[in-house]
Amino acid sequence: MNERLRSALAQCGVSPVELATACEVDPKTVTRWLGGRLPHARHRWNVARHLKVDEDFLWPQTRPQSGQASGPGTGLVATYPDRASVPREMWLSLLLDAEQGIDVLVFSGTFFAQSNPRIAAMLAQRAAAGVRVRLCFGDPQGRAVAIRGREEGIGDALAAKIGASLTYYRPLLGTPGCEIRLHDTTLYNSLFRYDDDLLVNPHVWGQPASANPLLHLQKGGDLGWFGGYASSFDAVWDSARPWTDDAQGDQSRGWQD
Structure with a gap:
């Protein structure tokens, strides 16, 4: 329960319905x-x-960790010292509230599914509501995955992690509004976009993405970061190949055996 929000409503004499009207939700x-x-x-x-009241008082978990400017007009909403510091509730909130598009660009993204075993069902629900879902994983047979695996010191384990991650998303194959592709591209960042919110997880050489910082960006900021990262997703997506039933049978049989 968010007792701080409940208390602020009570002190201001504002009902939840009135707050909903003011926020247009x-x-x-x-x-x-x-x-x-x-x-x-x-x-x-x-x-x-x-x-x-201060936003930080109502939601202290979103307080920027690095002292960077945040708020309307900057485009930078918050920073986190590592991906694990991002509250699970925020991942869920962004996904469930998306109304236009959900884009994910990762190598394996194992945490994304393991932290929420119902991820495929939730994505299918959003797609049924008209949300375009695009998921782009590393090609386990590709050169980029092999290089990244060596850099992290885990070798072929990265390809295996991708296979394990994809098993969660197999139910989405053929689902209208959902598309899954495999890329063979050097990733400098993992990207998670939900409408006008974009989470950028930079990759530091030799370290897993989970150990690296995360930036929460919002579209329309003066810094222009959002557009640059969003364009990079589109570029990788356009060069990636679809993950289909045929590809699954030909290339990923070993992932399940």
């Missing part, structure tokens, strides 16, 4: 916020402004 969304779900950055800012 469904009252059920405010109920989820009160239950602990982390709102989108734009909603957090609107709530804080409407209740005349």
Whole structure:
């Protein structure tokens, strides 16, 4: 429960329905916020402004860790010292609140599925609601995965991790609105985009992505970072090949055996 938000509403004499109207969201969304779900950055800012309290007070877990500027106009919402520091609730909130598109670019992204075993069902639900879902994983047969595996000191284990990760997403094959591709590209960042929110996980040489910082960007900021990273996703996506039933049978049989 977000007791700080509940207390702020009570002190201001604002009902959840009134807050929903002010933020232009469904009252059920405010109920989820009160239950602990982390709102989108734009909603957090609107709530804080409407209740005349600091955003950091209502959601201290989003406080920038590096002293970087954040808030409306900068494009940089928050920074985290490593990917594990990002609250699980935020990953879920961004996914469930997406209305237009969900884009994921990783090598294996094992944590993405293992932290939420229902990920395929949730993505299918978002696709059924009209959200375009694009998932791009490293090609376990590709050169880029082999190089990255050697750099991290895990060798062929990275290819095996990709195979393990893909098993979670097999139910999405053939699902309207969902597409999965495999890339053979050097990744400088893992990318997770939900509409106008983009999580950028830089890759440091020789270290797993989980040990590296994460930037939370929002579209429309003056820094222009969002557009650059979003364009890089599109470039990799365009060069990647579809992961299909045929590809599964020909190239990934060993992943399950």
